[in-house]
Amino acid sequence: MSVNKTAAGLTLAASLLIGVAAGAQEPGITDKAIKIGIFGPLSGPNMAYGFDVVNAAKMYYDKINKEGGIHGRKIEYVVEDDRCNANDLVAAVKKLVEQENVFMLNGGSCSAAVVAAKDYVVRNKVPYLMLNASGDGALFPPTDYIFGAYSISQYAVGGAMVEFAAKQFGAKNVAYINHDDAYGAWNLEGSKKDAEVNGVKLSVESINPGINDVTAPFLKVRAANPDAILLVTYARPAALLIKKAAEMGFNKPIILSVTGTASLNQLAENVGKDALKNFYTQEVMIDSPGGAKLKPIYDMYKAAYPDLAAKPDHPQTYMPYGIPPAMSLVKALQDAGPNPTREKVLAALKTQDFDSGVMAGRMQFGPEQRAANRSTIFIKYDGTTMAPLPGVFTSRWTYQAK
Amino acid sequence: MSSPPVASSAPTRRALSGPALIGLVAAVIVAVALPVFTSGYVVYIANLLLVFVVLCLGLHIVIGETGQFSMAHAAFYGIGIYASALANRAVDLPYPVAMLFGAIVAGAVGLFIGVLALRMRDIYLALATFAFGEAMQWVFANWDSVTNGPNGLRISPARFGPIEILSDKQAYPFVLFFCLVIIGLTVAISRSRLGRSFRAVRESEVAAMAMGIDVRRARIVSFGLSAAIAGFAGGMFGLFQTFIHPDSLGFQTTILVLTMVVVGGLGSIAGAIGGAIVFGLISEVLRQAPQYQEIIYGAILILFMMYAPRGLFAFIGDRIREARHGR
Numbered sequence: 189m190s191v192n193k194t195a196a197g198l199t200l201a202a203s204l205l206i207g208v209a210a211g212a213q214e215p216g217i218t219d220k221a222i223k224i225g226i227f228g229p230l231s232g233p234n235m236a237y238g239f240d241v242v243n244a245a246k247m248y249y250d251k252i253n254k255e256g257g258i259h260g261r262k263i264e265y266v267v268e269d270d271r272c273n274a275n276d277l278v279a280a281v282k283k284l285v286e287q288e289n290v291f292m293l294n295g296g297s298c299s300a301a302v303v304a305a306k307d308y309v310v311r312n313k314v315p316y317l318m319l320n321a322s323g324d325g326a327l328f329p330p331t332d333y334i335f336g337a338y339s340i341s342q343y344a345v346g347g348a349m350v351e352f353a354a355k356q357f358g359a360k361n362v363a364y365i366n367h368d369d370a371y372g373a374w375n376l377e378g379s380k381k382d383a384e385v386n387g388v389k390l391s392v393e394s395i396n397p398g399i400n401d402v403t404a405p406f407l408k409v410r411a412a413n414p415d416a417i418l419l420v421t422y423a424r425p426a427a428l429l430i431k432k433a434a435e436m437g438f439n440k441p442i443i444l445s446v447t448g449t450a451s452l453n454q455l456a457e458n459v460g461k462d463a464l465k466n467f468y469t470q471e472v473m474i475d476s477p478g479g480a481k482l483k484p485i486y487d488m489y490k491a492a493y494p495d496l497a498a499k500p501d502h503p504q505t506y507m508p509y510g511i512p513p514a515m516s517l518v519k520a521l522q523d524a525g526p527n528p529t530r531e532k533v534l535a536a537l538k539t540q541d542f543d544s545g546v547m548a549g550r551m552q553f554g555p556e557q558r559a560a561n562r563s564t565i566f567i568k569y570d571g572t573t574m575a576p577l578p579g580v581f582t583s584r585w586t587y588q589a590k
Numbered sequence: 591m592s593s594p595p596v597a598s599s600a601p602t603r604r605a606l607s608g609p610a611l612i613g614l615v616a617a618v619i620v621a622v623a624l625p626v627f628t629s630g631y632v633v634y635i636a637n638l639l640l641v642f643v644v645l646c647l648g649l650h651i652v653i654g655e656t657g658q659f660s661m662a663h664a665a666f667y668g669i670g671i672y673a674s675a676l677a678n679r680a681v682d683l684p685y686p687v688a689m690l691f692g693a694i695v696a697g698a699v700g701l702f703i704g705v706l707a708l709r710m711r712d713i714y715l716a717l718a719t720f721a722f723g724e725a726m727q728w729v730f731a732n733w734d735s736v737t738n739g740p741n742g743l744r745i746s747p748a749r750f751g752p753i754e755i756l757s758d759k760q761a762y763p764f765v766l767f768f769c770l771v772i773i774g775l776t777v778a779i780s781r782s783r784l785g786r787s788f789r790a791v792r793e794s795e796v797a798a799m800a801m802g803i804d805v806r807r808a809r810i811v812s813f814g815l816s817a818a819i820a821g822f823a824g825g826m827f828g829l830f831q832t833f834i835h836p837d838s839l840g841f842q843t844t845i846l847v848l849t850m851v852v853v854g855g856l857g858s859i860a861g862a863i864g865g866a867i868v869f870g871l872i873s874e875v876l877r878q879a880p881q882y883q884e885i886i887y888g889a890i891l892i893l894f895m896m897y898a899p900r901g902l903f904a905f906i907g908d909r910i911r912e913a914r915h916g917r
Binding site: 230231232268269271273274275276278279280282283285286287300301303304306307308311325368369370371372373 | 631632731739741837
């Protein structure tokens with residue numbers, strides 16, 4: 189063996205050893221697997237927000253594993269139930285990081301709960317990619333470790349709705365009904381920017397999410413004689429307001445935010461088809477749930493979970509939301525190279541920009557941008573047919589450090 | 591509605607039996623050594639359980655000792671969390687002082703509620719305190735300039751002199767210490783003249799008055815003490831948790847603590863402590879069975895109500911006594 193060959197052999201051996209040593213220093217990584225922690229509401233009243241979203245993420249990781257994994261490593265996942273509750277979510281995160289020694293985290297469907305984990309994740313420098321939580325409180329101001337809003341940021345929800353009302357209906361006076369909670373505050377702040385740019389006057393009415401009688405707030409917004417009503421609420425107040433509008437003979441457009449219903453069929457049953465004559469709903473995916481553009485995702489679900497797919501109302505509406513965060517995690521690991529470290533993955537995430545093929549907008553991060561998606565489509569729904577309208581509507585709001 | 595059933599009408603003053611003493615010593619050793627041989631996650635759960643123990647002891651004073659219904663415990667707990675966190679952040683009060691401040695603010699509000707509650711009892715008192723709890727949650731969620739409203743409030747890391755608490759393991763000795771202090775305080779109250787007056791009110795307000803006990807004072811003080819202890823639990827929460835959201839301070843938390851106290855054994859300090867630990871642990875363990883956890887939790891509650899209506903510890907005590915007497 190020549191001296192050159194010996195030197196090359198030694199160099200290769202040293203590189204391998206350094207590589208193995210570097211990998212060994214990182215928790216959750218072996219030469220065969222990368223361990224990630226998934227969490228979401230798998231039980232309780234908010235289960236519909238996360239159960240099938242977790243399933244979607246899992247099936248995507250299984251697909252990647254079948255295709256050979258990432259640089260030869262398989263993704264190994266551990267799943268925890270966070271019950272959409274702050275204490276439980278923090279317990280789940282701590283268990284995954286300190287007991288399961290995961291490399292990175294992928295979870296959370298409820299915004300208030302995920303914010304509770306922010307300090308812990310940042311202190312421990314764990315890469316954390318949210319599932320479908322908008323999680324604005326954890327994304328702004330930006331940190332080096334938390335990435336999210338793969339479905340959409342709440343700051344972007346209201347803004348995109350105002351944009352739609354202005355462009356589609358030429359609305360200049362818009363009634364805006366939001367919640368008096370974190371969601372409501374965030375989306376209203378985002379809306380103001382688009383209202384200003386489009387010369388739209390917002391008549392805002394903030395209601396409690398638990399409201400039972402919406403007569404008073406509805407009469408107040410109707411008194412402003414709006415060109416359209418934007419409902420940026422959860423399902424129950426939305427249904428009450430749509431029903432009330434029909435009872436009061438309001439026939440101008442009603443536009444419902446993506447948070448307003450998990451099932452349009454259920455909404456139609458609750459309010460009656462007559463209430464949906466001039467009704468539009470926001471959707472953050474490229475197509476209506478179950479639509480042709482999303483067929484590959486639904487087919488993947490049927491193959492992965494045949495028993496669940498056979499049940500009525502499955503997959504749940506939010507199921508595809510689990511795909512983009514899983515894609516983002518896989519892409520960041522691929523971009524981090526064959527010897528990934530948490531810092532390399534975080535660096536890859538900060539410049540990530542890709543089309544998920546699932547959401548209306550691109551998944552884009554940047555130096556001050558930790559919320560991936562800001563775009564939506566709108567669907568006309570008459571109680572029977574969902575007809576996506578042409579065009580993608582994007583919020584103009586961007587984070588400004590205070 | 592009559593006063594709630596209690597495990598015993600008077601606190602026991604007997605010395606601990608041999609096995610009980612060994613068990614207690616073992617529990618203390620395990621509690622002290624916990625951070626050495628477990629992960630931060632286990633220590634986080636231990637911290638949370640110790641906070642629940644203090645919360646349950648607070649509720650024990652008003653319900654278990656004095657026989658007054660209160661459904662406002664989550665509100666007092668929340669007042670303690672917000673007051674201590676804000677005092678620490680706004681005027682940079684040393685954290686132990688901030689914790690005391692939280693307890694005092696919660697206690698003062700509790701005294702006020704106690705005064706208002708004087709003319710009410712049973713279901714009316716339960717409804718009034720429930721309404722207060724709901725109102726306080728609304729205040730937490732809407733008083734933006736103070737509580738940061740629906741965005742939730744970030745709690746600054748607690749500092750004890752040069753030590754800044756940045757992990758559950760660092761917080762644990764302090765949380766354990768404060769929990770033991772509150773246990774000691776509750777035992778002292780229970781054995782004091784004040785504790786006896788509480789129990790006299792619980793058994794019969796008319797008889798208590800006939801004995802010369804100031805029922806009005808006992809009820810007010812009971813509410814105040816209970817609220818102050820709940821507020822102190824809030825301060826303890828801020829030792830290891832860095833964020834609070836109004837959603838965590840609703841009726842569900844009150845019901846959870848009430849369940850712990852009732853199932854542990856109403857009227858018993860050991861019951862309140864045991865209920866908090868056992869049900870806190872059950873809740874955490876059941877997260878591993880998400881599909882069935884609510885069914886299992888419900889089944890456990892029903893079984894307790896059917897077979898151990900006086901609480902877990904009274905049930906265990908009865909079984910031990912039966913075994914000793916060969917029955």
